Amino acid sequence: MLIVQLAAILFAAKIAGDISVRLGQPAVLGKLLIGIVLGPSVLGIVQDTDILKEISQIGVILLMFIAGLETDIDQFKRTGKAATYVGVLGIVVPLALGYAAGVAIGLSMEKAVFLGLLLSATSVSISVQALKEMDQLKSKEGSAILGAAVIDDILVIIALAFLMSLTGSDVHLGAVILKKIIFFAVAILLAWKAVPVVLRLFAPLRVSESVISAALIICFVxxxxxxxxxxxxxxxxxxxxxxxxxxxxxxxxFEKIETIGYSIFVPVFFTSIGVAVEFSGALKHIWLMIGLSGLAVLTKLVGAALGAKLAGFSWNSSFAVGAGMVSRGEVALIIAGIGLETKLLTPDLFAVLVVVVLVTTIVTPPLLKAIFKGKQATEQAA
Known part of the structure; x- marks a missing residue:
């Protein structure tokens, strides 16, 4: 039953998160790992059902909504140049080396480019949580990571649409770009003019938590x-x-959405990432899995760090930004699903890449913590 699975997830996630913190790691790492233990790969207590995926989706949406609420907009503006450089170089390096790796393992040009694009994707939802736990979300590094993630998402999806149009899929690049331009133009206009009006209209309603409901409506729309x-x-x-x-x-x-999100939806999101993992197909290609995992971590770390350095960040700050861009998360999984559907990925390579995405996700929190700890030690010594 779903309610039993939810109870198991919430109990295990909170205990695992606490243990992770006691061991000097971000709580999110424990939640990710306990998902693997609860899922079909180990104990089989929790299954990767459609309804669990939907609850998980609400969790990541609320997590990023909270991140938006917490963003220091002045810091965000000041890191615009860094976000651009990080977003672009954080794609170029993984794309180039991912393509080279694809050619090396015998993929065709189109499939190798697709592999490079998949390794270029970034999902910062895991990084957001780790940064929150370290009180670094509003830092210049945190702002650069969030800005770069937006740029990364746009560029990767446009590049993917371009590739799909070349491979004969029914995708029109001009339409893809136009849809994104329209979305951002309308979203900015509504954020500026409509959102304050909606909240003011809901505020005097004679029902409980009307403002919070209005905020959730805005978020989901x-x-x-x-x-x-x-x-x-x-x-x-x-x-x-x-x-x-x-x-x-x-x-x-912020206070009430954080309570709603972190009491149920966000823990389900983190734990469900581990639950969804299936190792059987990937273990047949263990060396490929290890090689691509290492490539995925290093290319994004180095590429994004170089972008931050070019924007004037110190090396410590640059690698902190790079670490925050390492996780591929649900964005890469969506792209992998497209690749499997269009035959650009074989089932075995798809299984390998799902594990690669998981590795980048698990590596990100401790990597971020270690780099920020080193950065703070260097600053104190200076």
Whole structure:
């Protein structure tokens, strides 16, 4: 039953998160790992059902909405140059080396390019949680990571649409780009003009938590239309959070949405990542899995760090930004699903890449913590 699985997830996630913190790691790492233990790969207590995926999707949407609420917009503006450089170089390096790896293992040109694009994707939902736990989400590094993630998402999806149009799929590059331009133009206009009005209209209603309901409506509507436009739903939720952060309701919304999210939906999201993992297909290609995992971590870490360094960050800060971009998360899984459907990935390579995505996700929290700890030690010594 779903309620039993939810009870198991919440209990295990909180205990595993606490153990992770006691061992000096972010709580999110424990939640990710306990998902593997609970899932079909180990104990089989929790199954990767459609309804669990939907609850998980709400969790990541609320997580990014909260990140938008917490964003320091002045810091965000100051890191715009860094976000651009990080977003671009964080794609170029993984794309080039991923393509080379694809050619090396015998893939055709189109399939090798697809592999490079998949390794170029970034999902910062895991990084957001790790940064929150370290109180670094509002730092210049945190702002650069969030900005770069938006740029990364747009560029990777456009590049993917271009590749699909060349391989004969029914995809029109001009339409893809136009949809994204329309989405961002409309989203910015609504964030500026409509969001404050909606919250003010809901505030005097004689029902409980009307403002919080209004904020959730805004969040889900932005996420939905982002998904329709081919932009990740988490980007739409993040923009909605930014919009609400400019209103006088920011603190009330933040406190109550955080309670809603972290009491059930966000833990389910983190744990379900591990639950979804299936090792059987990947273990037949263990060396390929190890090689691509190492490549995925290093290319994004180095590429994004070089972008931050070119923007004037110190090396310590640059590698902190690079670490925050390592996780491929649900964005790469969506791209992998497209590859399997269009025969650009074989079932075995798909299984390998799912594990690669999991590895990048698990590596990100401790990597971020280690780099920030080193950065702080260097600053104190200076």
């Amino acid at each position: 932005f996420a939905y239309f982002a998904e329709i436009a081919g932009v990740a739903a988490i980007i739409g939720a993040y923009i909605a959070g930014l919009a609400v952060s400019f209103t006088s309701y920011k603190q009330e919304v």
